[in-house]
Amino acid sequence: MLPRYIPVMPLMLTISKKLNIAFVGLALATLVATLGLARWSFNQGFLNYVNAQEQARLRQAQTALAATYQSSGNSWSGINNRQLGMLILQSAMNGHPEALGNSAAPPPTGFSSRPPPPRHEFEEASPVRSLMPSGAPTALYDNDNKLIAGLKLSDDSTRLMRFPIMVEGKRVGELRSEPRTEFQSPSETAFSQQQLITSWLIGVLCLLVAIGISLFLSRHFLTPIKRMFENVQKLSNGDYSMRTVNSGTDELAQLGRNINHLGQTLSESQHTRQRLFADISHELRTPLTILSGEIEALKDGVRDFNTEQLLSLDQEVQRLHHLVNDLYQLSVSDLGGLKYEFTNTNLNDVISRCCGSFQHQATEKGIQLSEQLSHVELLSDPQRLQQLFSNLLTNAIAYTDAPGSILVNLVETGGNAKINIVDSAPSVTNDQCQRLFDPLFRTDSSRSRRSGGAGLGLAICRNIVKAHGGHISACPSNTGGIDIEITLPINREIHS
Numbered sequence: 001m002l003p004r005y006i007p008v009m010p011l012m013l014t015i016s017k018k019l020n021i022a023f024v025g026l027a028l029a030t031l032v033a034t035l036g037l038a039r040w041s042f043n044q045g046f047l048n049y050v051n052a053q054e055q056a057r058l059r060q061a062q063t064a065l066a067a068t069y070q071s072s073g074n075s076w077s078g079i080n081n082r083q084l085g086m087l088i089l090q091s092a093m094n095g096h097p098e099a100l101g102n103s104a105a106p107p108p109t110g111f112s113s114r115p116p117p118p119r120h121e122f123e124e125a126s127p128v129r130s131l132m133p134s135g136a137p138t139a140l141y142d143n144d145n146k147l148i149a150g151l152k153l154s155d156d157s158t159r160l161m162r163f164p165i166m167v168e169g170k171r172v173g174e175l176r177s178e179p180r181t182e183f184q185s186p187s188e189t190a191f192s193q194q195q196l197i198t199s200w201l202i203g204v205l206c207l208l209v210a211i212g213i214s215l216f217l218s219r220h221f222l223t224p225i226k227r228m229f230e231n232v233q234k235l236s237n238g239d240y241s242m243r244t245v246n247s248g249t250d251e252l253a254q255l256g257r258n259i260n261h262l263g264q265t266l267s268e269s270q271h272t273r274q275r276l277f278a279d280i281s282h283e284l285r286t287p288l289t290i291l292s293g294e295i296e297a298l299k300d301g302v303r304d305f306n307t308e309q310l311l312s313l314d315q316e317v318q319r320l321h322h323l324v325n326d327l328y329q330l331s332v333s334d335l336g337g338l339k340y341e342f343t344n345t346n347l348n349d350v351i352s353r354c355c356g357s358f359q360h361q362a363t364e365k366g367i368q369l370s371e372q373l374s375h376v377e378l379l380s381d382p383q384r385l386q387q388l389f390s391n392l393l394t395n396a397i398a399y400t401d402a403p404g405s406i407l408v409n410l411v412e413t414g415g416n417a418k419i420n421i422v423d424s425a426p427s428v429t430n431d432q433c434q435r436l437f438d439p440l441f442r443t444d445s446s447r448s449r450r451s452g453g454a455g456l457g458l459a460i461c462r463n464i465v466k467a468h469g470g471h472i473s474a475c476p477s478n479t480g481g482i483d484i485e486i487t488l489p490i491n492r493e494i495h496s
Contacts, residue, residue, distance in 0.1 A: 015225065016218050023214030024207075031203045031210075042195060046188075051179045055161060058138070058175055060091035062163045065140065069165065069172055076140070076148045076173065084140055084149040138177040140165075153178055224252050231259055240267035276439055284323065287316040326456035330439060330463075340381040340467055347417055347488075348373040348410055350382050354389040355408055358397065366402030369393075373410040376417045378490045380468055388464045389421075391457035392484055396423045400481060407479075416470075417488045425480035433474040433482070437462040 013021075064087045065079070072078035139150030153160060153176055165173040183189045227244060234242045240263045246256035294313060297303045355371050362369040389408075396406050404424040411418050428436070435441045439459040465472040470488040477483035 016222050019218040019221065020211075020214050023217065024211055027210030027214070028207060031206055035199050035203050039196065039199060043192070046192070047180050047182075050188075051161075054177060054180070057088065057091050058161065058163050058177055061088045062165060062175055064091055065165050065173070065175060066167050069167055074167065074172070076142060079140060079149050081149050084138070088138060138175065141174045141176060143171060143173065148173065224256065228252075228256055228259055231263070235259075235263055235266065240264075240270060272438070280327070284320070287319045287323075291316045323456075326460070329460050330456050340384060342379050342381055344377055345380045345382045345385065347376045347378055347380070347385070347419075350385050351389055351408060351410055351419070354386055354393065358390075358393045362397050362406065365397060365400075366404070367397060367400055368403075368405045369397075369408075370405070371408040371410075373408070374412055376410060376412050376490070378417055378488060380488065384464050384467070388461050388486075391461050392421050395457055396421055396482075396484075399423070399426070401425055404481070405479065412490065415490055417490055419486040419488070421484040421486075422477045422479060423481035424477075427476045427481050430476065433476065436474045436482075437472065 065084075068079060068083075068087065069076060137151040137153060139153050140148045142148055159179060161177045161179055163175040163177075164171050165175060183192050224244075224246075231242045231244050242263055243260050244256040246253040246260075291313060294303070294309065294316075298305050298309065303309055351373055352371065355369060359369055393406070393408075400406060400423045406421065406423045409420045409422070437458045439456055462472055465486055465488070468488050470486060472484070472486050474482055474484050
């Protein structure tokens with residue numbers, strides 16, 4: 001029977017765990033490097049100090065050996081191992097007279113507190129090493145590089161400390177010693193171990209402090225991130241009412257403000273979409289209800305099928321056709337699907353032709369349509385501008401009471417073409433002016449349209465102006481109506 005396979009879930013590391021591991025790992029690496037370098041520096045410094053002391057002792061022994069050489073008739077015949085060790089020991093104590101004046105003082109490092117061994121043992125068992133305070137091997141050589149007394153040293157001349165013995169300006173011998181490369185005496189080793197244990201204790205204490213600081217910092221840094229994570233989860237679940245409190249200027253605070261702005265934008269988009277669906281359903285339901293009612297009346301014989309009824313049905317069908325066409329135009333313009341062919345255009349000619357086509361319609365309604373146009377040329381799509389001004393004039397004529405007036409003004413200012421379409425009463429409030437360009441926005445609660453339009457023309461106008469790199473806005477006019485202002489750049493790159 002085959003063993004049952006048990007899937008192993010991968011270990012999940014949260015941001016908190018990653019931060020703690022990063023902080024502790026960095027602290028641990030720093031501590032190990034610091035303690036290692038400090039340990040190496042301590043060992044090297046201590047050995048350098050011991051070798052420097054040894055050099056000072058050998059320099060003093062250098063003078064004593066020169067005097068002994070002279071007293072022996074300029075010969076090394078009177079120097080043996082024991083005498084060399086005694087000279088070096090005496091030179092070391094001359095460098096530290098307090099050691100001679102205090103009989104109770106402990107012996108220098110490398111000395112034994114036991115009584116000295118018999119002479120024959122003393123001379124046979126490394127006498128120079130045992131007499132040296134530091135225990136460093138030392139030897140005396142003549143000019144022919146022949147060992148006179150002491151221990152035979154290695155042939156590595158680069159490591160040896162050399163002290164020539166000079167008598168009357170002539171070199172008669174050389175005192176050599178090997179520098180210390182490790183601790184040898186028990187007291188030195190014990191001192192080194194004590195320093196090592198102390199260093200490790202300090203390192204462990206610093207590591208514990210680093211762990212505590214890392215826990216505090218990770219919690220401090222992750223608190224706003226967790227709050228943002230919860231808010232983003234609410235956004236993904238469709239709750240756009242959440243807001244994050246941000247008090248700072250760092251990247252996390254800026255991210256929190258961006259999330260708040262995203263929530264507000266999504267909330268507004270949701271309300272706009274719901275309102276748009278409601279408005280579209282109403283606009284579609286109204287003509288469909290009329291068509292359904294009139295068809296039912298014709299079927300039941302309540303009304304006779306004649307030219308008047310046919311025109312009434314055709315009017316509602318045309319209303320549906322205009323609504324669907326406007327919705328298509330708006331959706332295409334929102335998606336950037338409208339095709340633009342930019343060319344050098346005489347803007348005053350475009351506006352003049354458009355005003356001429358609406359002159360008869362305005363006169364029939366009792367509205368005076370006038371224009372004040374300056375000569376302005378710019379890079380634009382003349383067909384889309386024709387559509388723009390046709391929508392605006394249609395809207396102005398439909399919502400201006402007779403007798404009234406509409407003035408179209410074109411000037412060039414600050415490198416821009418500025419167009420104002422100003423009509424007379426009635427007007428709207430400033431708050432309503434900000435929403436005139438929203439799809440299907442109505443200024444009346446009854447949802448009735450004098451023109452029978454769907455309220456999509458101004459939204460299409462905004463997209464056309466935006467495609468030309470311009471800006472469109474509305475405000476109450478001095479004549480009691482609305483002032484539609486359009487600004488189009490003249491010498492500017494256009495993005496379609």
